[in-house]
Amino acid sequence: MLRAGVEVGGTFTDLVAVEGGKVIVGKVPSVPRSPDEGAYNALLAGGVAIDRIDDLVHGSTVATNAVLERRGAKVAFIATAGFRDVLFLQRHDRRSIYDLGYAKPAALAERRDCFEVAERVLADGAVETALDELSVARLLDGPLATGGYDAVAICLLNAYANPAHESRVAALIRARMPHLQVTCSSDVAREFREYERASTAVLAAYVQPVIARYLDRFEGKLKEAGFQGKFSIMQSSGGRTPAEGMKRNAVTALFSGPAAGATGAARLAARAGFRNLITVDMGGTSTDVTLVVDGEPQLASETEIDGLPVRTPVLDIVSVGAGGGSIVWVDDGGMLRVGPRSSGADPGPACYGRGGQQPTVTDAHVIRGTIRPKAFLGGRMNIDVDKARAVFAPLAERFGMSLEEVADSAIRIAEANIVRAIQIVSTERGHDPRDYALLPFGGAGPLHAGRIAEDLGVRTILVPPCAGVISAYGLLAADYVHHETATRRIELKPGVEPGIREAVAEMRARAAKRFSDIGLEGSPVFDVTAEMRFVGQAFEVPVALPIDAMDTLTVEEIGRLFEVAHERLYRHGASGRKRIEIVAFRLGAGLPLEALPMISAPDSVGDIAETAAVTERRKSFDCPVRARAGIEPGALVEGPLLLEDSTSTIYIPEGWGGEVDAWYNLVLRRAS
């Protein structure tokens, strides 16, 4: 069975192909104007026989870039009469409270393309004003006929409770204008809060034609080359969907890149027996962190892109501007800071010698000795130490420190920024990071893992093999996943259990139908979460319900589960006497892979035994250097030590030691 994962990133397109025990890893430059070309090139460059691929999984930034660069579809937006301005009114608040020239996030539909139809549904789903089909007909005869639209997004008030009017408007449009892509808000986000739901619907409509065209083009090219396998696409939830599914709801592709990385990391670690993890993906411009609980990366129910809210299941990933290219600077109050601005891939850090004039985290490593010029990216990249030192000289002078000391300080601040991001996904969500192992990946993650772990009190670190291509691996390791949401307000009272069971059963049936519609066979595995709150609150706390025990689950048990979750998050609430309600359900349906593909050690290049002059945490010392490939499974290593391989460098601080396990993970533990 030949499986291939191709991940299109901003700078590079990564490939991981697996057949039996053989792994092909590849990296080619992306082709920003035509990402499918880069993806295709990656397969060719890796020598993968396209006509023999059984399973091809693809992740790309096409949807994300369409939004960020405003190159999506021309969208018409339809709202309930009186509310067509919802995309511009937004939530009436400002993100930056002292910015006098503040501008709201720019909507993806223009105001002249926003229309109204007469109707009103109430919060309980009752129809207060029937849909005036004449008002729809007027749109069909007028602006929709002449506007030159690619797509239509419909968001009617309270459609989450009763989508009948939305469905009817969509049907009327499709009947007259079958070429138009129509998105109903109730299909993409079945939750209350009209601005957030409208924003999600418009985003879906905006990226839909772009994704559909892109996938058609790529699939066409693959077919020409004889491709006959399954073709699936990564989603923001960390699961994959057949390309057919993505063409129905492309909004789920918006955050697929970071999701692939977290999923890959979670799957690799689970195989080695680590199910509770903090994953740290440190790349050139930013670091993405995620919490993995019992083998599954945690989901968030809301996020945003370019300031626009997205209400669709997405992995709870917090991104912080602390990557290798992040710029080290001093603000006008004299504080040393790192990021969020980055020197990017071009010009990149000063030590790349491509014209970078600003000190960066990578330059700091070169000065401090934790990146050795001759070993960086396996020696494929020329590193100019003098340029790194030159850009750090003014900082050293300003703080009265040596170059090494100021470089070390900058790295400690970058690490503290990452620690704070981890605290957001752990402590702030009521999880103690000390109960988790740290899994660093991306080019720079393993350099910082030791100190980050110490700051958090984490005692175990797992460094996977091929840490630089975990995202592409994640594509191969992802299950087929589909999520259903349903807003259904149920106050917890004796006797409401049948209603809860019925709601869950309905969602199960819908998810199962969705799988069969897109051609997936097998028995899905389900999980269900109730979004709950005390009556009167507005934000819900997710509470996982035992899906296998739904038949015997009582409201008392559900209430207890909720109070524990609320107390953990907010430190109040568990009185046992307050009224509690369920507001919505979220059901995940997953079709697990029969077998997880293997990824093992890269080709051995032999060990080295050298030392490097390192300054770290204010101490200067000669640090031993070895090649990662030289460490056999079972052999012990001990810090301080630099371990180099072709995609990353691992720094093991003093006090840490460990071994390579049977899956070529380096498992480090801190001496007590």
Next chain:
Amino acid sequence: MITVDPVDYAVISQSLIAAAREMGAKMIRSAYSTIVREARDCSAAILDRHGNVVAQAELIPMQLGPMATTFKACAALYPVDQLVEGDFYINNDPFEGGQHLPDIFIFTPIFLDGTVIGFGATTAHHLDLGGGAPGLNSLASDIYQEGLRIPPSRYNMRDWGEKGMFQRLVTANIRVPDQTIGDLNAQFAANNTGAERVKELARKYGIETVDAVMAELLDYSERRVRAALRAVPNGVYYAEDAIDDDGITDTPLVIKVKVTVKDDEIDLDFDGTCEQVQRNLNCPYASTVSAALSCVKAVLTSADIPFNEGLKRPITVTAPYGSLLNPRPPAPVRARMEAGYRVWNAVMKALAQVVPEKVIACGYDTTYVGAFSHLGPAGYKIYLEVFGGGYGASAGTDGCDAVDGPLSNCANAPIESLDMDHDFIRVVDYSLVPDSGGAGEWRGGLGFVRRYEVLKEGVELNLYADRFRIAPDGLFGGEAGMPGACEVKRDGQTFRLKSKDKAVLRKGDVVSLICGGGAGYGPPSRRRRDLVDRDVEQGYVSRKASERAYGTVRQAAE
């Protein structure tokens, strides 16, 4: 200049700011009333052991100043060194450092090894604290009619809880205790979260280091403000603005400021401002200071300077006792935000004379509060929202459309949330108001309208707003923004309410809260043609209004 290790400083200071942000986020997400959970009318901060604010969640600018003054009033009576575990300070008294009664300030001491190392502090706007009308008594003539006054006090968590005597006293005096007590609990919990974070830092880095970082954070803000002030030419600058009226007579309430910049200090003197008034437009001194500081900070410094006590050191604010901006008790003060906004406008106009490229024209800059309430068999139902309008334009940007005013930052309540929660009103329209932004080289932001259908007999509306008569002034040739209004349509007739008013509504009435637009910056003749055309194409400006202000409209447009 920095005495602590730069890395410790960077790490700990950012952690303190993150702690304040987390406190704010959790308070909002676990709160009960619409005003806190949806509108986010609340703030959170970490204070040092002396009560200096060192880090704040940037939620509501107006609430950021008085954290320290309300604290100090408590600490003066009940010294910090006599506090025990479980104690807290609480204060909402406008004449003891507070704002208006609904903003209750709570301070939780952070104990480590038996000593206080700082405070977790929050304030939230509470939906109803009793008084002469549900949610808002717009006709109050003294503070006693405005609700429950909690003087600077120290209680213990023993006094809270369902059988705690303090909680019982509060509960007995307010109309919707489930929501208000729930919101207060969210405040206590947020304070505890902040305390936990500071304790973690102190355990890890040592109390002394955290102390030193707190002190340095204050110095840091001070340095950055002084640096900004040094860039402003020395001089004395005068300006004024006015509130429409006091709700009784038609006389505008004039606010005057003399701004003196000398080297790295600035003095704001409100001498010449009108006397205090009989209705709720009086602005407690702490609110005056907050409004003035917010304007100086927004105009002169970059947005990322932490708002803390250090920022205040180079800035002095004075207002005559007995004036609108420093009233004597028992003046009613509920609508102090309107005077706060005129303070903001006056200081802005004064600074416009010396840093024209940094200021903005007047926006609608009004807190527009409509409180709808209904007494049914199940008790009171109260719905209250806080609205802004259009922002003033700057040298280089059009004013932001339909957003809360610069001293506040309340979000709107989703229509679907109101549909779920309220059976006595229904929103039937929420739209931008075309042509409401003042014309100019840069156009003022648009105002908006919210229209409510009344679903039951006897719904009461209490209202306060401003700029129904005096429009926001443009700058450097920019035109004024559109004033606001409140209209009630009943049986085919429309009548208008005043900006400070009260009405009993009938089933079927349709009430329009119309929030005005911001003013323009620079002469309309200099507006870029593509922006003129865009505004007409997108319906922000009507063809007719565009022709009047900017001349012929391109034919292809619209």
